[in-house]
Amino acid sequence: MLLITVFGSVFNLFVLMVFCFNKKACTVPEIYLSNLAAADLVLVSSLPFWAVNVSNHYNWPFSATLCRLVSVSIGMNTYCSIYLLALISIDRFFALVHPLSHIRMRRPKYAKLGCLLVWVFSLLMNIPILMYRKVKYYPNINTTTCFLDYPNFFVYIVYEGILTMFIFIIPISIISFCSLKIIKTLKKRKNTLKKEMKATTLVLAVLLAFLVCWMPFHLVRIVQLLGEAGVFRQCKFEIMIDICRQVFIYLxxxxxxxxxxLYVIVGKNFRNKVKELFNQWSLREHTNTTSTSS
Known part of the structure; x- marks a missing residue:
């Protein structure tokens, strides 16, 4: 987690710096990708506290407020990431499959509004974490834990079921539908604009990476939820699921x-923005040096 924090902070700050300080206005896909970088930055900024908790054998050394804030930060990333990718998929779907019918909707101001709604929605969906996440001391094992203290088992099952529906089933269905339509259109249409093709290639790479990284964790969550609901009960199986969940959360x-x-490797437009930004800084430095000499 500490390695993810270091590299994630540096890389995502770099991405935000390129998008924010470049003279050219961000395109619609870039607005979504910059918000995705911000969501990733929120996550990695909270991981050091959880890393300390894990290294301390899950003995929470911080305050109850920090316990809630760290949990909400992780939850915010989960919701924001999946729904920003859903918005990106919808944007690419309209750009390639229906390029003329919804051109007005594919404007930067609507993209910014969509991102704002995603952030607000993510915060609202994390209200139960603010309500039920608590710090409790267990004298028999001499441990203070940061955990979700649901009022009863029914509330737990309902909330986890809603969570699974809204952070996995619904957005993944949207992303899958749009991605399949995009791939079919690209196969049929050979004269796709280079600009749209570059943006779509990067988006598809980011979508694939997300599915590879997050799909195993969500599938294990569903299996664990079914086990806790009484669909199957075997001690060895429950231990295996718990281990898988611990491993897949790091993935x-x-x-x-x-x-x-991926932005650097696949995104040619992003690399061009990086070059433009460095040229912009070099020119400014040269101008300042000349002015000082004069």
């Missing part, structure tokens, strides 16, 4: 490091 967190790397 999911690694997605926050992988996204900025």
């Amino acid at each position: 999911a967190f690694f997605n926050s490091v992988l996204n900025p790397v």
Whole structure:
């Protein structure tokens, strides 16, 4: 987690710096990708506290407020990431499959509004974490834990079920539908604009990375939820699921490091923005030096 924090912070700050300080206005896909970088930055900024908790054998050394804030930060990233990718998929779907019918909707101001709604929605969906996440001391094991204290088992099952529906089933269905339509259109249409093709290639790479990193964790969550609901009960199976969940959560967190790397490797437009930004800084430095000499 500490490695993910270091690399994720540096890479995502670099991405935000390129998008924010470049003279050219961001395109619609770039607005979504910059918000995705911001969501990843929120996640990695909270991981050091959880890393300390894990290294301390889950004995929470911080305050109850920080317990809630760290949990909300991780939850915010989960919601923001998946719904920003859903918006990106919808944008690419309209850009390639229906390029003329929804051109007015594909404007930067609507993209910014969509991002704002995603952030607000993510915050609202994390209200139960603010309500039920608590710090409790267990004298029999001499441990203070930061955990979700649901009022009863029914509330737990309902909330986890809603969570699974809204952060996995619904957005993944949207992303899958749009991605399949985009791929079919690209196969049929050979004269796709280079600009749209470059943006779409980067988006598809980011979508694939997200699915590879997050899909195993969500599938294990569903299996664990079914086990806790009484569909099956075997001690060895429950232990195996718990281990898988612990492993796959690190894979999911690694997605926050992988996204900025993909922007550089796959995103030619992003690389051009980086060059423009460095040229812009070099020119400014040269102008300042000349002015000082004069």
